Amino acid sequence: MSDTDLLETAARRLALALDGLEAAAERRLEADREGASLVSQLHALGGDRARLAGELDEATARARALETANRNVAARINQAIETIHGVLNSPE
Numbered sequence: 001m002s003d004t005d006l007l008e009t010a011a012r013r014l015a016l017a018l019d020g021l022e023a024a025a026e027r028r029l030e031a032d033r034e035g036a037s038l039v040s041q042l043h044a045l046g047g048d049r050a051r052l053a054g055e056l057d058e059a060t061a062r063a064r065a066l067e068t069a070n071r072n073v074a075a076r077i078n079q080a081i082e083t084i085h086g087v088l089n090s091p092e
Contacts, residue, residue, distance in 0.1 A: 001009075
């Protein structure tokens with residue numbers, strides 16, 4: 001093999017190695033971009049989770065208040081029914 005052939009072979013090998021390095025660098029950059037995107041999505045999901053937890057707490061508190069109001073109304077209705085029964089059953 002002549003010096004020219006050896007030089008051409010080395011140049012081809014170098015070009016292939018550089019192509020491989022460039023491809024690996026592109027894959028790494030893409031992986032980094034995807035990682036940054038995932039971190040961004042994770043941050044957004046954390047914010048959504050906190051917001052939803054707050055909304056759930058508010059809804060739970062409202063449900064408890066409604067249950068209390070419902071019990072109070074039921075007690076008043078029962079008292080009204082007893083009063084009406086007392087009036088209807090009382091001798092005149």
